[in-house]
Amino acid sequence: MPKSVQAAPAAKTTATSATAMSQDALLKMAEKYIPGACVGSLYLPANLRMVMTRAEGSKLYDAGGKEYIDCMLGSGPLVIGNSHPQVVEAVQRQAALGSTYYALNEPAVKLAAKIVEAAPCGETMRFQTTGSDATEGALRIARAATGRQKVLKFEGGFNGGHDSTQFSRSSVEDLLHPESVPDSDGVPESLRQDTVIAPFNDPETTVRLIEEHRNELAAVIIEPLQRSLKPEPGFLEAVRAATEKHGIVFIFDEIVTGFRLAWGGAQERYGVVPDLACYGKAVGGGYPVSAIVGRAALMKLADPGKKGQGGPYCFLSGTMTANPIACVAGLVTLEVLEQPGTYERLFAIGERLADGIRKAARKVGVPVLVAGDGPVLQVHFTDRKELRNHRDLLKTDTKKGSQFGLEMISRGVYFTPGSKIYLSLAHTDRDIERTIEAAEDSLKAVA
Ligand SMILES: Cc1ncc(COP(=O)(O)O)c(C=O)c1O
Structure with a gap:
């Protein structure tokens, strides 16, 4: 039963932020x-x-x-x-200058430049807050750009906590591809129908599924290093070629691999360049900031100046977008990672x-x-x-x-x-x- 609003307040805990507890x-x-x-x-x-x-x-x-x-x-x-002492120092300095502005700020602009220059697919980027926001936003851009609904993801792959990708990460059923299995209760059935599941490291089946669904697929999203599984030579290349052929947006989920496997992430490490890449984790240096990076022609769909101009427009925003503390922590982290x-x-x-x-x-x-x-x-x-x-x-x-x-x-x-x-x-x-x-x-x- 929900608490009654009339009820006398229950005895409150005496713990405060200043109380040290066992x-x-x-x-x-x-x-x-x-x-x-x-x-x-x-x-x-x-x-x-x-x-x-x-x-x-x-x-x-x-x-x-x-x-x-x-x-x-x-x-x-x-x-x-x-x-890290440099991150702590930068965060403390920024905290005294303001915690969040919902405005352009120096750390954010410099971080954006750093990420775009490092990402092989990078031409422009938009900030998001979490890795899940980034993959969700990238899928929205892909759907808006193509006018198509379906997304192909890989069995066992994780692409964030939002509904659109809660399928077949942990499934134990040997279902025939492209059947998808929700990873959580509460995920809309309509999204299941819009999700095509392919086997990682199987270029033949994946390309066949892309061909079969070519007129409905907006995007293929992939963790290039799927959890701990490396892509076999030729696999990412085959998916790249098939998506390019059919105008399907190829999205690298680099939330884990970005700035971790190489300065240019999995794109550099495995030598394949997608249309969009999602960055999170390392780019915030332990604070919440993420990014969608990629081809300018796609990223411009998320330019609020385009709203109401007749073409497609994608809403991307969040209260904490480009939070300066997170951006400065990310910027300093990347400066450390950039060292030889x-x-x-x-x-x-x-x-x-x-x-x-x-x-x-x-x-x-x-x-x-x-x-x-x-x-x-x-x-x-x-x-x-x-x-x-x-x-x-x-x-x-x-x-x-x-x-x-x-x-x-x-x-x-x-x-x-x-x-x-x-x-x-x-x-x-x-x-x-x-x-x-x-x-x-x-x-x-x-x-
Ligand atoms: C590959 C991948 N994509 C997306 C996400 C979602 O990121 P976040 O937890 O910041 O929303 C994660 C999180 O672990 C991840 O590992």
Whole structure:
């Protein structure tokens, strides 16, 4: 029953922002007020729940005083590590100048220039706030530009939390493509009918589906590195050629890969240039800002000056759009990433960790496949020699994958169980060694 507005106010909690509370008390409060006592989709069993209080470099600290090696990186944004001194300084300076303006501002204009210059598909861009806003806006631009409704996405791919892409990310059914399965209850059936699902790394089936739906498809949206699965040579190229042939907008979801796999993101790393790319996570340096970047002819549809001029026009906005604190944090983050040696370092530690986990698994006698690219890794429990797509992943032991993550958290390495491990420039060689040691013990526990 909703609370009665007439009822006398219930006894209020005495906690204020200035009260320091114990972890146990905070967890009890979270259990009372937050379903699942969790943040996002990261549900942890009660014995592993924590309340974070502080983060610095490669480490996180909870209210019980426990230290964690941070392989979550805030679900990805912190590619240069937590509380980087240059980011902290820039954010503090900007906070004193104003928190948000809903107006052009110096950090935003400079960040826009940096992103457009770095993105191989970049001609112009619009700001959004979250990664989901960016992919949603890019799909809107594609629908407005083509006058078509359908979107092709890939089985097992994640393209944000909005309704239009909540299909066939986690489906376990072996349905015939292009059938889609909603990932959540509450998603409109009409959107399901407008979603075509294709298998990642299968150029023949994907191109056939594009051909079949060529007159209805507005866009093909893809995570170029799908979760931890690399695109095989020729796959992205085939999708690029088919979309180009039929005037379908090809969208790279670079929310994870942007500025992480290379300065020019997955476009540079895999050598394929889409029509639009969506950036988030790293471009805000841990603060909320995202971007839709791409061909000027498409981006101009989101120019509010075009509204009512007779052609197509797309509404894109948000209260926090181009928030100056987020933009300055992003700008400083990109300036750090732009330094020579960044990507060599990220890839070197990624390979060292992947090799270390493989060796540990051999020693323990558990078959695993460490997938991913550079500073993005995932440990899959399988004796397969390769994993190409979502259906291959379903044949791995996903229960063990989750259990491994929980064991890692209990040993002080923080990432989403059953999901990706992220590395940052702040991770030291010693952090990598400690993570490998924790992985060996966790593999023993899982075995
Ligand atoms: C590939 C991809 N696209 C889009 C999103 C959505 O970004 P956000 O959570 O900022 O809305 C995510 C988030 O994890 C992502 O991994």
